[in-house]
Amino acid sequence: MDNKKFSTVFIPRASFYLWVILVLVAVIGVLNWLIAIPGLVLLIALVYYHFRSNYRRKHEITRYIENLMFNIDTATKDTLLNFPMPLVVIQLDGTIIWYNSSFRKIFEGKDLLEKTIGSFAEGLQSDYLLNGEPNISKNITINNKSYNVLGNIVKTDHKNENDEYILLLYFIENTELVELKKRYEDEKTSVCIIIIDNYDDLMQSMEGAMQPQVLAEIDRKLVEWVGSTGGILKKYERDKYLFVFEKAHLKGFIDKKFDILDSVKEINTGNKIPVTLSMGFGINGSSFLESFNFAAASIDIALGRGGDQVVIKDGEKFSFYGGKTRELEKRTRVKARVIAYALREFIDQSPLVLIMGHEKADVDSLGASLGLYRIVKERGKNAHIVLNEVNSSIKNIMSKIEQDQAYDGVFISGDTAMEIVDNNTLLIVVDTHRPGFTECPELLKQTSQVVVIDHHRKGADFIQDAVLTYQEIYASSTCELVTEILQYVGDKIKLRPIEAEALYSGIVVDTKNFTFKTGVRTFDAASFLKRQGVDTISVKQLFQNDLETYINISNVVMAADIIDDRIAISVCPPDMKDAQLIAAKSADQLLTLTGIAAAFVLCHANGEVAISGRSLGDINVQMILEKLGGGGHLSVAGAQLQGISMEDAVEKLKYAIIEYINESNNEKQ
Template sequence: MDSRKLSRIFIPKAGFYLWVIFFLIAVITFLKPLVSIPGYILFVFLVIYNYKSTHIRNREITKYIETLTFNIDCATKDTLLNFPMPLVLAELDGTTVWYNSSFKGIFQNDTVQQETVAELVTDLKPQMTEGDSINISSEVTINDRHYSVLGNLVKLDDSNNEESIIVMFYLVDNTELINEKQRFEDNKNTVGLIVIDNYDDLMQSMEDSVRQQLLAEIDKKVTNWISHTGGVLKKFERDKYLCIFAFKYLHELEEKRFEILETVKEINLGNKIPVTLSIGLGINAPTIVENLQNSYACIDIALGRGGDHVVIKDGDNFRFFGGRTRELEKRTRVKARVIAYALRGLIDQAPSVLIMGHENADIDCLGAALGIYRIVKNRDKRVNIVLNHSNANIDAILNKMAKEPEYNNVFVGTNEALDLITKKTLLIVVDTHKPGFTEAPELLKMTDQVVIIDHHRRGADFIQDAVLSYQETYASSTCELVTELLQYVEDRIRLTNIETEALYAGIVVDTKNFIFKTGVRTFEAASYLRRQGADTVSVKQLFQNDLKTYITISNIVKDAEVVYDNIAISICPSNVKGAQLIAAQAADQLLSLAGLVAAFVLSYHDGEVVISGRSLGDINVQMILEKLGGGGHLTVAGAQIEGVSIQDAKKMLKDAIYEYIDSLAKE
């Protein structure tokens, strides 16, 4: 027997005692009947007394409970009616059951009130678990006031009828907290650097008498641009400004697309070239110093993209504005000579050299690598070129090299390169500056000696801590830059026919036969290669197409879709050999059609979609393809997208084009 049940037997109860008395009287009656008569009289008295006292006690308890319940109900009602926070009860279909005066007071009309309650219930339903009570929390804005919504959803009975479930919402006014937080955000410091990125060229193009007048006009326009922010502007070098202003003004500057970039171009005081600025802004860093460091990094990227850019660094993210001006060719070769001397010193100090381009190497990449190969070879250093596989872009050159004993064992794959590289190995990266685009990104982590030679506009992702970087966006190609280095690294260097043809071919391909991005130095580089023995006819033969390829290109052009009346998009068939090269040629061919200013051709290569973009200069294909993870130049750019179908990639490309065109419309 349960011990708790056993214990109840011994709990004193009036009824139990009466039964004991009755038993004892019965025993007395059996022994002495006359003696039991007073006992029966006493027993009847006790029964009557017990009944009356029990009845009175039960009535008092009932009255107490009724009074207590009434008091609780009154307290509950008073609490609900006078609750200081807005309170509302609702059903699961969004119907308002009851609300207090505080809740009604925050609305201007009943329609908005009912809509708000319905939205709160709708947000709650995905969280609901049948049979359980849950707590909810969300944020809502009503009539410019901010509220935290706290609530509870409770099932009132065991049935599945939704009407048995009531939702109670409490609204906590957080307006002051939110406003204070916003004031804090608005008043955070934005630190920026402004650079006149063509200062030297401007000064050389003007008479001494008007130089100071030009600088004064630039100062005036920059000061007027920043003055409405109430910030600080300080010119600390002849061509550099430091500015600090409140974060709340940045959105306004972005909305106006940083109009200062176009404003300074209107300055005309006899300068033969337009004034362009590069602006770097650091935001949301913990300290002003870190924001300043970020602004310096932004300036490096802006200048690496050819200037006329605004670059904003927010944490690890970058935003870009501007970049509508073509890069200006630098007439002086001082930098080329300095880089050549520095490169020669690094080569002499290194025990060995590895040369690496980008994956899926093109002729500009291979030509530049061969030019650097000749420089290193003439310094009597061991040198190899990292190349994992060939492709249609470089097959013709590689076939020629295979016939020359001098180039035996020149090329190594990634695994072999990892065995050769040490911390002191000089790794020269050509035709790219992005770690993820290189032939073997892991090599970058294996050495402290990295050199970059590239002509692409710098993106947000670039190789960090290079010991030497020669990145000139004005150049037509990396082959042009390497050709200039060849002229300064040694007095008399002799190139082989294959090397001269590869370098010349790289310039021809990237300039589209000396049409795009062709300056005086481009022709000078081509002239040097011609003197070295480059055969222009042989180079032309490298790019000859057979009839089948020509028909394929024609079909791609024929099937092109035109958006915005002047931008063509087409797709290269997936079963075509050398699809990536054919896509690039088709994009070039599309630009020869009247009325088109830009063209994009998509192809499928090694499990990823490759996009080739071309432009006549009115459309910045680099900025469009950067939205898809690519890069390049104003007129020539590319992108590679993994894990999507070619139709999905086309849709992504269209979205990027629409976004770019919309941004132009806002300027």
């Protein structure tokens, strides 16, 4: 028996005493019935009094509760009628059923009954009100005034399902607070670093007497561009400017699509090449110094993406504008020589060197790794190349390498590399600058000595705190950059035949047989490798297609759809062997068709949808695939989409292409 229930037996109550008296009267009646008669009369009187008292007490309590409820109802009605803030009662479908005079004043006395609140106050549509939340809080604007709308759902006594619930909304005006907040945001100090990114080439393209005139014209256009902002523009180096301004003016720059980039290109004062600017903006930093650091990071990315563009860093978010022009080749090799000397010092100071490319290694990644491996060995240091798997694009080269005993133990997996790496290990990352794209991202966290050598346009996600970065987006390939380093890092380094062939193959593949992104330095690198003993026939044999591959490529090309009359999209069958290799070759083949300016081929790869994008330069496939999380170059790019069907991937790609076309058309207007 429950202890609580058991204890209630001993609580004194009137009915309990009456039962006791009844028992006593009964006992007395058994002993002497005459004496029991007065006791019985007394018991009857007590019972009558007990029930009479209970009846009167219940009646008084009922009257008290009724009066209390009446007073509460009266107070409630009085509160609603005289509530100082705008108040409205609506049904869950948004229909207004009651409101006070303050609410009516918001809408200038209009009759609002039986009308939907969403038609008067945008943002309070029924789909928002029926989102399942018991309490509502939302900021809206009505007649140029701001309100914080608070509300809650109330259950009524109606049995009708449509009237079972009503919604009370309270409108609290906060116009002054919103305007103050907006003013605070608009007056935040923002920083911009502006660089003439082709300064050296520009000066070399004209006579000395004309150089001051061009620089003066650039200064004039910049001063004119910032004039309406009330900001400060200060030139602090021969080709660099610091611009400090209020954030409110940034929207105007964006709306005009940073027209200063096009304006400076119109300068024609003896210069043979157009002037191009790069801009890095830092906004919403917690301090002036942090905003400046944001701007510095932005300008690094703008230059790493080829220049002639704007990058905005807002906290951890990056925004990109421009960048649709081709990269200009830098003729001077001064930077290559400086990088070679610095790399040599890092190698000499490191007990172990690990070389790592991107996941799903291609010929460029492998060739660059082999070139760097030879540099390390020539410096007398131990080195390994991190490679988790051999895919179809490199299997021919790897089969030749495996036949050479000199490379036994050179290639190791990421797991093995994790076992031997320490903080003093030099880790050289090639053909990628994005941590998540490397063969073993965890390696980057195990050492403080990281070198990056890459030729891709810099994205928002890049390896932080590298001790040395050589990222030249004008280069055809990473193999080209490594070949230049080879010529300066030591005296007469002799490549083994397979290493020279791998470097040459990387250049051939990324330039599509010296067609795309091929400059003077590309041919110089190829010439150096030829002198090292490259057999071009042997290289060509590495990329010969078998009959099955050729047929698969032909089928993919034949199945292509054409959109906008110049962009081809095709899909590889689900179970196709070497799908990624065929996708890349099919995209290249589609560009040989008349009228096709860009091509995208999709395929299934390791549970993902991989996209290979190619163009002839008029369409920036990098900007299109960046919208899908990918990257690359203006004419060669790729992307991987996870957790998505092929049909959805095609739709996403088409949407990205249409968005890119619309942006391009808007910029031309």
